[in-house]
Amino acid sequence: MMSTAHDFRNELGGKKKDQEAIDLCNDLIDKADGAKRCYQQAQAFVLRLNARLAVVLSTVLAVVSIVCPSGEDLRICPSFSDDTSIRNFSLVALPIFAAALLSTESTFRPRAKYATLLLAQHKLESEKYKFRARVGAYNSFDRSKSRKNNVRKRFMEECKAVFEECSKSEFKDGGVLETKWHVLTLIRESFRCACFSRTLRKIKRTKPKIELDYSTGKVTILNPMRRFVENFKHKNENERTNWEDKELWALEKEVGTALDPENPEISTARYDNFTEDERMRLNHLEDLESDLYQNRLVKGYRAKYRILSIDDYIRERLLPEMKKFREELPMLTFCRNALQGIVISLTAATTFLVATKMRSMCPSFWPYLQQPMHF
Amino acid sequence: MPIVLAISAAADAFLVFFQLESVTPVLHVAYSELRSINILLETTGLTTLETRLLLKKTMFVQHTEAAILSYYKHMANATLRLERSNQDEDALEDQRRKLEKSFSKRL
Numbered sequence: 001m002m003s004t005a006h007d008f009r010n011e012l013g014g015k016k017k018d019q020e021a022i023d024l025c026n027d028l029i030d031k032a033d034g035a036k037r038c039y040q041q042a043q044a045f046v047l048r049l050n051a052r053l054a055v056v057l058s059t060v061l062a063v064v065s066i067v068c069p070s071g072e073d074l075r076i077c078p079s080f081s082d083d084t085s086i087r088n089f090s091l092v093a094l095p096i097f098a099a100a101l102l103s104t105e106s107t108f109r110p111r112a113k114y115a116t117l118l119l120a121q122h123k124l125e126s127e128k129y130k131f132r133a134r135v136g137a138y139n140s141f142d143r144s145k146s147r148k149n150n151v152r153k154r155f156m157e158e159c160k161a162v163f164e165e166c167s168k169s170e171f172k173d174g175g176v177l178e179t180k181w182h183v184l185t186l187i188r189e190s191f192r193c194a195c196f197s198r199t200l201r202k203i204k205r206t207k208p209k210i211e212l213d214y215s216t217g218k219v220t221i222l223n224p225m226r227r228f229v230e231n232f233k234h235k236n237e238n239e240r241t242n243w244e245d246k247e248l249w250a251l252e253k254e255v256g257t258a259l260d261p262e263n264p265e266i267s268t269a270r271y272d273n274f275t276e277d278e279r280m281r282l283n284h285l286e287d288l289e290s291d292l293y294q295n296r297l298v299k300g301y302r303a304k305y306r307i308l309s310i311d312d313y314i315r316e317r318l319l320p321e322m323k324k325f326r327e328e329l330p331m332l333t334f335c336r337n338a339l340q341g342i343v344i345s346l347t348a349a350t351t352f353l354v355a356t357k358m359r360s361m362c363p364s365f366w367p368y369l370q371q372p373m374h375f
Numbered sequence: 376m377p378i379v380l381a382i383s384a385a386a387d388a389f390l391v392f393f394q395l396e397s398v399t400p401v402l403h404v405a406y407s408e409l410r411s412i413n414i415l416l417e418t419t420g421l422t423t424l425e426t427r428l429l430l431k432k433t434m435f436v437q438h439t440e441a442a443i444l445s446y447y448k449h450m451a452n453a454t455l456r457l458e459r460s461n462q463d464e465d466a467l468e469d470q471r472r473k474l475e476k477s478f479s480k481r482l
Binding site: 052053056057059060111112114115116118119122123126129130133135136139141309310313314317318319321322325326328329332333335336339340342343346347349350353 | 378379380381382383384385386387388389390393395396398399402403405406409410412413416429431432433435436437439440443444446447448450451452454455
């Protein structure tokens, strides 16, 4: 009985408050995820890779210019060796470019921030699932001295602590997570608004079609806007912006309620045109739709916020994570082996080239080292 | 030869950058841990009574969460360590300079 009570027990304030707490946690997870992606792109593609590339290129150029200062003996790329001005310019510019990128990286430290955010995001997720399963610190029946607080309060405090720890390090390093997220959301929202408006304009141009079946006297109004609204509602249920919500509300008023859940294009837009029999049928469908809507709401709550039993936990947390790891593992192992193979084989090839002194493939350094160098 | 060397250095840099050498074994351990929990639950199964026992539930949830978090913790900590080691060199240099200054003042 105790465990049954545990599985169905919500904290003081009921389901709604629990739902709000989980929503807040989800919001924090989203924030951390968004900022993390931003830093990941910055660190991987913009700074680190370009800087390394510039360093490698400048080293190659330096070696080339020492080995063949006039460019007459460079067999790899004769056209490049002819034009020494480009080479000289690159020799000066590339190290400066690399230094600028590296100093930018050390100032903004996107990699460290990415790591902090990654950890914070997964800690929050972990706390969320512990709270939903009501285990450990979130066990409602554990009233030991150290755990006198309400479970939900404890959960919120823990989330706050994780996020604050993360944002404190951000503040210290000069970037503000909240601001970054705000700017990112603004950009994303404006982009989505533009896309939404464009599709809307296109849809508005197509007029509703009325189909009449003379044998049965059935009238069907096909409204493509209705389908668009329905599709959009289902597709972006969790990530709609306020602007899109407002726009959808206005649009729904315009196209009317969907009467047939199977065929959302049939709308109430021309309700007056229907016969009494049709109206009866449509009213029945309207009730059916409201029932379906209620079912969807209940289903949504059950999927997102309910207290998890062991089976639910396995289904919702353990198996998806296992699947993710299973997919990642072979790919990472392959990449590691491939890269290690490349490093080993290329090092061996270089050693072989040096040992055999294949002049056609590698410019031998020895004769140049014997001569006095010209700088 | 410089091109061959550059490609080799780039491959090595990728290995270090994505920490593939250390991440792969940790991911493997985490995955095996999760799989063992799942197998334990699937093969031995839990009786109806056991599924209702809070102790069992707590044990499974905490084990799973620890296994999942261990991978991400390793990834994050390895990155932070790498960053710190780069910064530590600068910090050590600063510290050395400060000590030298203080010594020279005392002298």
